[in-house]
Amino acid sequence: MLLAHRGSAVSASAAVGCSVPENSRAAFDWAVSCGSVAGLETDIHATSDGVPVISHDPMWHAVDGEVAIAEVTWAQLCRHQLPNGERPLNLEEFLDRYPDIYLNIDAKTDAVVPGTLRVLQGLSLIHISEPTRLLSI
Secondary structure: OOEEEOOOHHHHHHHHOOOOOOOOHHHHHHHHHHOOOOEEEEEEEEOOOOOEEEOOOOEEEEOOEEEEHHHOOHHHHOOOOOOOOOOOOEHHHHHHHOOOOEEEEEEOOHHHHHHHHHHHHHHHHOOOOOOEEEEOO
16 A cells, blocks of 8 residues: 655655645645555644644744644644645644545654544544544554
8 A cells, every 4th residue: 555654745846846845735635636645644743732733743844943833732833834835734624634545644642642532533523435544653
């Protein structure tokens, strides 16, 4: 099974001719549009108010500097954009945006588990047609 690791940002950057941040909407959208991947792989960290955020690193790599995800609320994190102008993507938005593709999600810390379970328990409100795998390694 071929998964777009962190949205396959390196391949997306080469294809579009400019830098595409990993774990961004642009990277995931590009990977899905190619039609050659079976799914998306991503990681999640929790904000201080428990919102699961799509990010491999515990730091948000914003255009205005590094932000420790666990030390800010979701509202505060949303004030910091990626270099391509995107705001952070939370787990609920991610699941809603990509309902028709296999998802492999790695919970990077114990702190993200309660918020992730709240989102997953609410999935009856979100139609997801492909399996979703949640890992914590």
